[in-house]
Amino acid sequence: MSVSVIIKALNEQAHIERSIRSALAAVEGLGGEVILADSLSTDATVEIASQFPVKIVQLLNSGDRSCGIGAQLGYQHSSAEFVYILDGDMELSGDFLKAAMAVMHDETDVAGVGGIIQEMNTESLEFQGRVQRTSADMQAGDVDRLNMGGLYRRSAVGQAGGYLTNRNLHACEEVELAIRLRSRGWRLKRLPIPAIKHYGHTLPAYTLLNKRWLSGYVRGPGELVRALWGDSGQMSLLLDTMRELRLYSLVVVWWAALFAIPWISIALPLKLSLFGTVLLMPLIGMLVKKRNASMALYSVTAWQYLTAGLLVGLSKSQSDPAALIDSRVIPSST
DSSP states (O other), X not given: OOEEEEEEESSOTTTHHHHHHHHHHHHTTTTOEEEEEESOOSSSHHHHHTTSSOEEEEESOGGGOOHHHHHHHHHHTOOOSXXXXXXXXXXXXXXXXXXXXXXXXXXXXXXXXXXXXXXXXXXXXXXXXXXXXXXXXXXXXXXXXXXXXXXXXXXXXXXXXXXXXXXXXXSOHHHHHHHHHHTTTOEEEXXXXXXXXXXXXXXOHHHHXXXXXXXXXXXXXXXXXXXXXXXXXXXXXXXXXXTHHHHHHHHHHHHHHHHHGGGSOSOHHHHHHHHHHHHXXXXXXXXXXXXXXXXHHHHHHHHHHHHHHHHHHXXXXXXXXXXXXXXXXXXXXX
């Protein structure tokens, strides 16, 4: 069997049929399999998936839910030499897998291959910002990570700890995988062809921020730092890859400055003026950069969530990322 497409899902009834159909079409003729890795959905996700010829595996414990556990759960039940990570709200391009596997065959030092991502939901401030950033890792060529999914070589994963994604991470799991692979000399590549359409969240931006706090998603950067702590080579790669960690450090400094100002021995009017100036500096800076008040305010608000989440994530203990995940296989009706 040549390729396993792992679809990780939690309550994706609105998108899962489209995702499964695209994955089945993509593996047709390649001798592949499609695996739905479900994190105990409470909607009709599994019921819909059971109508298709896919393997369905599901967590046993809802407390295990995380972004990192989904792909690893599917990997635990997969058998192919090449593994593709797909989210339940994504549609896989029919021609991408063939092109990606050809690259893997020709360039034996490549551990992972991604393609171009098309964001289908551009109404939310969150996804507008993502499109505007056009980060280097989303451009064609050699990249430092494969966010939003990619095709991976099992033998490379075996050399990099033996697990696909770290079950402890509530976000940044593909960054962590990339760092493990790159630290062992493997390359990652993004092709200049469409790979997926991403339908994403349709929640209002601030509602989505709250949801990400409650789900633990914002803890991801802190959990990632903790996972790599102690390995100087991987930490160096992390600091070079996730430059936003420097931003979160500046936010902590900003918080400390705001906390310290009330204790400074100066006249009250001057103290209030200084506090207001420091308080508004990030917003003013983002207004100049974004030239959009809504985007500027959202960016500064998001920093607060992400920085607080970073600190919480740093404090969380972690289990063995390579340990078997408690799960069950659900028979499909096909």
